[in-house]
Amino acid sequence: MKKQPFNVVYEDNHLLVVNKSAGILVQGDKTGDKTLTDYCKDYIAKKYNKPGAVFLHPVHRLDRPVSGLVVFARTSKGLERMMELFRKRDIHKVYWAIVKRKPRVKSGKLTHWLVKDEKRNVVTAHDHEVPGSQKAELNYKTLGFMNDHWLIEVRPTSGRPHQIRVQLASMGCPIRGDVKYGFAKANPDASINLHAFNLVFVHPVKKEKLFLRAAVPEEEFWEQFLEFEEIKAKDQHLDNTFSG
Template identity: 45%
Template sequence: MSSCGNNGIDIIFEDNHLLVVKKPVNIPTQKDKSNDSDMLTLLKEDIKKRYNKPGNVYLGLVHRLDRPVGGVMVFAKTSKAASRLSDQVRTRQFKKVYLAVVHGILDKLEGRLENYLLKDTRNNTVSVVKEDTPGGKLAVLDYKVEGIYNGFSLVKVSLHTGRPHQIRVQLANIGHPLYGDQKYGHGVNKPGQQIALWSSEIAFVHPVLKQEMIFSCEPPEVEPWTWFNRV
């Protein structure tokens, strides 16, 4: 059962240790050079108001979503929870599942992609490189096609690594760039289109209660998501 904070952001779950929310598209995860409103600041302000807390509010950033990507995220309300969740991310116990709409019909309905990726920090781009390239890092994901419509595919992606732009780059590399992705699919996408990538599910062990926690949320009811019937 979700609720809504003072800032309009949907709260999926909250206890003394965790805050699970639905990140809207086009909001940075944390403050960047744009100085636009960001998730971390908005949520801290919301907690401060709702609980009438004096002084600074602690909220730990456990994982990130690219600015144009929406969906489920968890933040830590204590430093202990932040540390334990970060350990789960580092040891790949923290599960992340995404939905993506891509151009074209994939040759295989499900499979695994393994590539070495290199980030160009100056241009904020990532490219597929050979295994022995200095700075290249292994990126692994599993995918499954969940729907096909008019030359587009709805793909469910389970990440095994969390490299920058990983899903966008790896799918573009096999000839299936994401709908709306101007950076890795500028030849087939129109300016102004919203990238069709959504954080649909996260799973992890509660940092204190030690129970498995699974949270999910559906993409918005807009194109291209509405092209596919999801049960």
């Protein structure tokens, strides 16, 4: 049975937030494959019986082999305000990554300067600023060990292409399945074990705080790590400070 390209996590007149399956493009590329944006436009058109073009724009992207939360704007006002939240870094993102090698330090902050080779679609991380580089920062914490792999929680404070993938690889912990950044072998479905798990932000129109969670992919390997998810009545993620 073919897996669904996405599941709806949150929806109102202004936003559509979905849990993307690994292997789906968010926006078009040279492959010409059907994109998450296309699938979501079809969903909106069918659900609301909308003839003609549907206004729906992704506010950010996830790499094709990555699963998890993607935010779409359904109105131009929603798009403009969500873009501003991302620009100001008022969106708090939590990812889960599974790696084979134990991080040398259990938790910490990584800072690199990234350079993207557009032709090869590969990003290189540098310890110091170099010409054409963009600064990338993330906080990480090792959550636990299972089945010969380590689960890492990652909270990026910037949103650079391939950032989490190349930064974890730079500390000797390439993500499971990510042969592009040094993992030994690919996953059978060409996914990598990186999942956009949580998003926290204030709704751009309603001004309510949203705490969104995307279930991990429905497969045994991913689901075994759910025992490391801490459930608290007053979750620290809801705190405005969100220091990570």
